[in-house]
Amino acid sequence: MNSEPDIVIIGAGAAGIGAARRLAETGxxxxxxxxxPRLGGRAWTLHGAGAPLDMGCEWLHSGDRNPWTQIAExxxxxxxxSSPAWESQYHNLGFSPAEREAASAEFDAWSERLAMNPPAxxxxxxxxxxxxxxxxxxxxxxxxxxxxxxERISARDYAAYDTxxxxxxxxxxxxxxxxxxxxxxARTDFSLATSVEAITLGRFVTVHTPAGDxxxxxxxxxxxxNVLAGNAMALPSAxxxxxxxxxxxxLGSNEKIFLEIIGDSPFVPESHLIGDPHDPTTxxxxxxxxxxxxxxxxxxxxxxxxxxxxxxxxAFDRAIGQLAALFGNDVxxxxxxxxxxxxxxxxxxxxxxSHALPGFAPMRDVLARPFDNxxxxxxxxxxxxxxxxxxxxxxxGLRAADEAISALIK
Ligand SMILES: Cc1cc2nc3c(=O)[nH]c(=O)nc-3n(C[C@H](O)[C@H](O)[C@H](O)COP(=O)(O)OP(=O)(O)OC[C@H]3O[C@@H](n4cnc5c(N)ncnc54)[C@H](O)[C@@H]3O)c2cc1C
Numbered sequence: 001m002n003s004e005p006d007i008v009i010i011g012a013g014a015a016g017i018g019a020a021r022r023l024a025e026t027g028x029x030x031x032x033x034x035x036x037p038r039l040g041g042r043a044w045t046l047h048g049a050g051a052p053l054d055m056g057c058e059w060l061h062s063g064d065r066n067p068w069t070q071i072a073e074x075x076x077x078x079x080x081x082s083s084p085a086w087e088s089q090y091h092n093l094g095f096s097p098a099e100r101e102a103a104s105a106e107f108d109a110w111s112e113r114l115a116m117n118p119p120a121x122x123x124x125x126x127x128x129x130x131x132x133x134x135x136x137x138x139x140x141x142x143x144x145x146x147x148x149x150x151e152r153i154s155a156r157d158y159a160a161y162d163t164x165x166x167x168x169x170x171x172x173x174x175x176x177x178x179x180x181x182x183x184x185x186a187r188t189d190f191s192l193a194t195s196v197e198a199i200t201l202g203r204f205v206t207v208h209t210p211a212g213d214x215x216x217x218x219x220x221x222x223x224x225x226n227v228l229a230g231n232a233m234a235l236p237s238a239x240x241x242x243x244x245x246x247x248x249x250x251l252g253s254n255e256k257i258f259l260e261i262i263g264d265s266p267f268v269p270e271s272h273l274i275g276d277p278h279d280p281t282t283x284x285x286x287x288x289x290x291x292x293x294x295x296x297x298x299x300x301x302x303x304x305x306x307x308x309x310x311x312x313x314x315a316f317d318r319a320i321g322q323l324a325a326l327f328g329n330d331v332x333x334x335x336x337x338x339x340x341x342x343x344x345x346x347x348x349x350x351x352x353x354s355h356a357l358p359g360f361a362p363m364r365d366v367l368a369r370p371f372d373n374x375x376x377x378x379x380x381x382x383x384x385x386x387x388x389x390x391x392x393x394x395x396x397g398l399r400a401a402d403e404a405i406s407a408l409i410k
Pocket of ligand 1: 010011012013014015016033034035036040041042043055056057058059060061194195196197222223224227232233254255256341343348349351352353378379380381387388389390391393
């Protein structure tokens with residue numbers, strides 16, 4: 001490990017990898033430090049039941065303008081451009097076409113109000129219709145999209161993402177995490193399982209780790225807002241304003257659990273279900289992607305918090321119970337717990353993805369400001385419109401690297 005690089009990048013998630021890729025084009029000496037024993041951060045593909053399973057990012061949102069699409073194809077990965085099954089409900093189980101139409105109309109009207117006539121309070125919940133009948137469904141969607149309840153979501157922030165999104169969602173059969181980590185630049189120096197405990201400022205920026213101190217001319221800090229706002233890394237008091245701002249852009253709660261399908265089952269490849277549209281904690285079930293014998297259950301907001309509070313075994317039971325309620329009790333015999341994420345309790349991550357609290361959407365720009373031309377901030381939360389995504393994280397890494405390059409190469 002080089003103890004005197006030009007630039008230290010803290011965090012090897014999509015943002016850190018983006019910054020490393022840009023810096024690899026320069027002659028600057030770069031060292032990437034990652035607390036986890038693997039690359040990727042929230043981009044993490046595991047293998048279960050013979051299939052790659054994305055524990056974090058999975059969909060190339062805004063795929064037609066997502067920089068990872070081109071990187072994937074240039075590095076030999078196949079991008080699957082077929083439309084997701086999200087908007088369908090397999091055999092209308094538990095959610096009739098008329099109900100779906102009414103619920104979607106309420107969601108569309110709410111989204112339009114956020115964009116065209118946002119509430120003065122900036123609370124996304126205040127854009128709900130007075131006679132709203134599908135609030136539980138909208139809360140479940142808010143959990144998936146933003147990781148938290150509508151009362152805690154900034155209307156401006158939500159609308160900024162939604163307006164910029166191309167609503168084109170693609171996939172990678174090999175897994176988004178696999179592709180992102182495969183694109184870590186080959187010759188860049190990095191150290192895994194190396195947690196930065198403190199940063200101090202002197203003539204150089206010193207990064208303190210259990211493996212020793214590193215002095216650099218600049219640091220790119222890509223940790224999540226929950227990590228930044230927490231106490232795990234001691235920062236100079238000059239960075240208190242960044243810590244404060246991070247509190248207004250917290251990570252919501254998002255988790256996934258995977259079930260394995262054993263033997264004959266009624267589950268049809270590439271189908272989808274909302275467990276119970278009247279329950280704001282309901283899972284969204286992604287059934288047999290690519291024909292695999294796996295069901296991915298996506299949880300957001302209250303649903304993810306319940307899963308974390310009750311523990312893994314209860315979360316599996318709950319998911320199997322929801323499927324049994326729709327398909328009949330017999331399906332229990334062909335479903336087995338496989339894998340579960342634990343993002344909220346992973347100390348170096350701390351949740352799902354960022355959303356702005358009401359009134360605080362402009363804080364994304366504030367968080368992205370460099371300090372003293374020596375500490376540069378990246379990470380999904382610093383992107384004004386593509387926050388909460390792997391491509392927003394990547395673009396923020398490019399931006400921070402460009403800022404560092406102009407500061408160091410005069
Ligand atoms: C369940 C779930 C589903 C998702 N689905 C999608 C999706 O379908 N599409 C999409 O685009 N996005 C999705 N996302 C969001 C996407 O994964 C993230 O926005 C993106 O990966 C964040 O990248 P990042 O580099 O900003 O942060 P991170 O990935 O969090 O990277 C920061 C890194 O810093 C490291 N770190 C923290 N503290 C220290 C320290 N003290 N010292 C050294 N290193 C440290 C962390 O371990 C981490 O690896 C999902 C996320 C989750 C949780």
